[in-house]
Amino acid sequence: MPMNQSEIVEYLETNQDARGIAHWERHAEKPGGLKGYGVGLTKLRKFAKTIGKDPELARQLWQSDIYESKIIALLIDDPKANTIEQAEAQVEQLQGGYLAHVFSSCDATLAKAPFVVELAERWVKSDDPMRRRCGHGLLYEISKNYKKSAPDEEWFLAHIEHIEKTYPKQPTNVLMAMASALMGIGKRSKKLNAAALRVARKIGPIDFDPDGQCDPMDVTKHLTSDYVKKKLGL
Template sequence: MLQDHASADARALLGPRYGIHVDRALGVSMADMKLVARRVGRDHRLAADLWATGVYEARVLAGLVDDPSAVTIEQMDAWCADFDSWALCDTVCFTLFDRAPGAWTRLEPWAADDAEFVRRAAFALLWSLALHDAGAPDESFVAALGLVEEHAGDERPLVGKSISMSLRAVGRRNGDLKLAVLTTAERLVDSDSIPARRVGRTPLRDVR
């Protein structure tokens, strides 16, 4: 299914470009994975089998074909613990987790987890919810800004980038959230933490 689209040249680029472990990858483009996903359709059981392989493209495909309504909190936590690249983390958050019933419940525990890709997942999920959850109340995003301030000092670039992008996405939802985000960003850029100042600069530039 995926092997038919594999390319050695594409596989060689996965490590330097996306931080993917090439020993567990085939070298299939995202366009081809989406093509396979459309052919397969939604299949929760197949998604679990694909994830269990540990292969990067199989796990991306799992995120594309799984049924969000069938995704449990336990599954979200287990898959999140398996994230080993920003590419896999962000793809699953943006194509599956943000539509799962328990999405909002995972922000706080994942943000509190010191594992790099678990914490990144918290803010990739917030970023995605800001873009995709049209019906979410402003209060949910305002509460999440507290997590942004709490963890903006994380020195790891892959975490800081996700926090900054989530802040920018929240600020673009509406005028009230824009003001809340700018207030948060201003506090960050005035802080003593270099990573926090870096997190706050992008929203101040892009949300105003």
């Protein structure tokens, strides 16, 4: 039997986490008025799987003022039912970017939509920083696609070149998304690894945590790891 919105709120209330709520309250200004129950993404993913794909419920949850409800909305949406128009509307409603990671990366539902390559192409070149961030998030997800339907090597090389030309003066969150895209692309082949690594070295480690609790993101380190060398025969 399909689940409804009130049952989802009941689940969140039952599973609320004090540490998560404390973290939420420390950063309360960022999500633009959303409420939170401190439920972690791993737990939300497991819960979303019990619901299954339900685009109608996803639309209802997206209108909620609860952070976790919006996350569940993104997780249970059906990529086959998604449209570019819906994606363009939702990218305007990411609460200052607080929902961007699940919207465009982290195995995002949107990345499985049939129009994802077209959308990524459009967004990485956008004047809007949020679209650029999400576009490069989608680019990272596309880089993990090894099916015959995936873009060819030249397509990825063109995006590496675009990142090289445009990374200076990008906001940190856009630069992080670009770095993630380089990291994904650079794991596909020897040629792409060399091209992505050259740009990653130019960018250098990215210090993204104002609290200083996380190490800078170092794409070079990832692309020269023993795992990648073995995978690509480097």
